[in-house]
Amino acid sequence: xxxxxxxxxxxxxxxxxxxxxxxxxxxxxxxxxxxxxxxxxxxxxxxxxxxxxxxxxxxxxxxxxxxxxxxxxxxxxxxxxxxxxxxxxxxxxxxxxxxxxxxxxxxxxxxxxxxxxxxxxxxxxxxxxxxxxxxxxxxxxxxxxxxxxxxxxxxxxxxxxxxxxxxxxxxxxxxxxxxxxxxxxxxxxxxxxxxxxxxxxxxxxxxxxxxxxxxxxxxxxxxxxxxxxxxxxxxxxxxxxxxxxxxxxxxxxxxxxxxxxxxxxxxxxxxxxxxxxxxxxxxxxxxxxxxxxxxxxxxxxxxxxxxxxxxxxxx
Amino acid sequence: xxxxxxxxxxxxxxxxxxxxxxxxxxxxxxxxxxxxxxxxxxxxxxxxxxxxxxxxxxxxxxxxxxxxxxxxxxxxxxxxxxxxxxxxxxxxxxxxxxxxxxxxxxxxxxxxxxxxxxxxxxxxxxxxxxxxxxxxxxxxxxxxxxxxxxxxxxxxxxxxxxxxxxxxxxxxxxxxxxxxxxxxxxxxxxxxxxxxxxxxxxxxxxxxxxxxxxxxxxxxxxxxxxxxxxxxxxxxxxxxxxxxxxxxxxxxxxxxxxxxxxxxxxxxxxxxxxxxxxxxxxxxxxxxxx
Numbered sequence: 001x002x003x004x005x006x007x008x009x010x011x012x013x014x015x016x017x018x019x020x021x022x023x024x025x026x027x028x029x030x031x032x033x034x035x036x037x038x039x040x041x042x043x044x045x046x047x048x049x050x051x052x053x054x055x056x057x058x059x060x061x062x063x064x065x066x067x068x069x070x071x072x073x074x075x076x077x078x079x080x081x082x083x084x085x086x087x088x089x090x091x092x093x094x095x096x097x098x099x100x101x102x103x104x105x106x107x108x109x110x111x112x113x114x115x116x117x118x119x120x121x122x123x124x125x126x127x128x129x130x131x132x133x134x135x136x137x138x139x140x141x142x143x144x145x146x147x148x149x150x151x152x153x154x155x156x157x158x159x160x161x162x163x164x165x166x167x168x169x170x171x172x173x174x175x176x177x178x179x180x181x182x183x184x185x186x187x188x189x190x191x192x193x194x195x196x197x198x199x200x201x202x203x204x205x206x207x208x209x210x211x212x213x214x215x216x217x218x219x220x221x222x223x224x225x226x227x228x229x230x231x232x233x234x235x236x237x238x239x240x241x242x243x244x245x246x247x248x249x250x251x252x253x254x255x256x257x258x259x260x261x262x263x264x265x266x267x268x269x270x271x272x273x274x275x276x277x278x279x280x281x282x283x284x285x286x287x288x289x290x291x292x293x294x295x296x297x298x299x300x301x302x303x304x305x306x307x308x309x310x311x312x313x314x315x
Numbered sequence: 316x317x318x319x320x321x322x323x324x325x326x327x328x329x330x331x332x333x334x335x336x337x338x339x340x341x342x343x344x345x346x347x348x349x350x351x352x353x354x355x356x357x358x359x360x361x362x363x364x365x366x367x368x369x370x371x372x373x374x375x376x377x378x379x380x381x382x383x384x385x386x387x388x389x390x391x392x393x394x395x396x397x398x399x400x401x402x403x404x405x406x407x408x409x410x411x412x413x414x415x416x417x418x419x420x421x422x423x424x425x426x427x428x429x430x431x432x433x434x435x436x437x438x439x440x441x442x443x444x445x446x447x448x449x450x451x452x453x454x455x456x457x458x459x460x461x462x463x464x465x466x467x468x469x470x471x472x473x474x475x476x477x478x479x480x481x482x483x484x485x486x487x488x489x490x491x492x493x494x495x496x497x498x499x500x501x502x503x504x505x506x507x508x509x510x511x512x513x514x515x516x517x518x519x520x521x522x523x524x525x526x527x528x529x530x531x532x533x534x535x536x537x538x539x540x541x542x543x544x545x546x547x548x549x550x551x552x553x554x555x556x557x558x559x560x561x562x563x564x565x566x567x568x569x570x571x572x573x574x575x576x577x578x579x580x581x582x583x584x585x586x587x588x589x590x591x592x593x594x595x596x597x598x599x600x601x602x603x604x605x
Contacts, residue, residue: 105594
């Protein structure tokens with residue numbers, strides 16, 4: 001136990017050092033771009049995991065939060081000339097506000113209904129962005145001002161690394177507090193949780209606010225990095241990617257979604273020649289992991305770790 | 316400009332589209348009621364039905380109605396295999412609801428993108444059933460749409476009869492009311508599951524095949540009808556075939572009226588906003604019972 005724990009801190013510290021000096025060690029712009037995407041998707045998938053993995057809320061509308069953050073930040077910067085770092089935070093707040101709109105109707109609903117309403121909500125948002133041409137320029141897309149004009153990838157690397165560290169820090173803190181236990185209690189049985197005096201509405205709403213705020217900031221940063229914003233940012237493809245990353249890594253755990261985001265981003269790099277098969281492979285990965293590895297990679301790794309320690313599976 | 320006959324015309328169009336929505340939504344609702352599975356791959360059955368009809372028509376030279384039948388039989392078999400291979404291993408597992416949602420999402424992505432590779436992304440159109448149009452009371456309706464409507468209504472009536480009066484239908488209703496109870500009376504629950512799943516797939520395929528001559532066929536064609544089926548099932552209540560029939564026609568007409576009054580680009584937005592409002596006020600849907 002002790003050995004395992006200190007081994008874990010050493011590995012984590014090593015990863016932190018590696019990521020801190022990564023752009024200096026590997027000055028390949030494309031590789032840096034991939035790691036930036038890993039940071040942003042890591043935040044996105046981890047924040048979705050709070051709803052889906054921890055609390056069991058079937059949220060299929062996370063792309064709406066990502067897109068709301070991106071659009072509100074870009075529009076503020078373009079139309080009102082607000083400084084971009086402020087825009088990104090406000091983008092997160094707007095996303096949190098949109099989560100109130102979608103959170104309230106879903107609070108009293110269960111299972112499948114939540115899946116449908118969140119999905120419908122995201123589609124409404126996407127279609128609104130694509131039809132409201134006067135403001136969003138529709139499918140033509142917005143040209144978004146850069147966060148750091150003239151700076152190369154390295155600048156973006158450290159900004160997104162900071163966002164990643166902050167988000168993961170917040171999530172670790174929150175999920176290890178009583179909030180995390182309450183979330184799991186709600187997932188396992190809403191009725192039992194209510195009978196213990198847990199205010200389900202309050203906790204679900206808090207989860208929505210936290211999750212959408214982080215996703216919105218990730219979306220806003222993404223927009224100011226990619227510099228072009230179309231309604232496709234809220235397409236179902238984003239949600240599918242989130243889903244595959246989360247499932248592959250392991251839902252309901254903190255490192256799972258991050259591991260999943262990392263594996264999938266680099267896997268899709270290796271599969272670049274098979275670009276047209278990408279989503280076929282994603283689909284197959286979901287099906288196979290539901291059938292054969294329901295806990296995702298992280299559970300498999302923990303299982304092997306426990307076997308090596310010779311203690312059997314730790315739950 | 317805004318005269319009554321245009322309004323009625325639009326309502327009639329709404330009923331035609333509605334008949335295909337009902338075919339889609341009834342099966343979707345059936346599977347929820349009987350198996351407790353939210354089948355997010357339902358739109359792919361619609362797409363496969365449309366493609367099978369297209370190839371039966373263009374390669375084998377079948378007439379469009381026969382092609383629809385071929386599509387239904389083909390997709391029925393596909394649905395049965397789907398249920399046996401992907402869903403049956405999950406029964407009784409912990410977190411079953413979540414795993415079925417996830418596996419049907421995965422299967423949907425797989426089938427849709429498989430179709431993209433196999434059939435290509437080009438839009439394909441079927442020849443019309445018949446040329447010409449009927450005129451009743453200054454309302455024009457092409458024979459095409461009339462055929463879609465009539466065949467759609469015939470299939471809906473057939474499903475209704477099947478559920479109400481046949482042994483298979485009674486077994487399905489029994490399982491949906493009380494799975495253990497049905498099992499104890501000697502009903503083979505697993506057989507009911509795959510027959511119901513196949514039927515639901517076949518009706519979705521019929522919806523796709525019937526509309527193929529009016530709209531086009533392409534790999535992501537099932538996404539729109541799937542979302543519509545959601546909306547309808549929410550209005551009609553999960554698991555209620557009757558609710559799906561009423562709500563299907565209602566949504567079809569509502570959508571056509573939005574197209575007439577506002578614009579076609581916003582029709583889905585309005586349908587979904589209506590869904591969210593209805594669910595906020597009545598969490599079990601309009602006709603939902605549970």
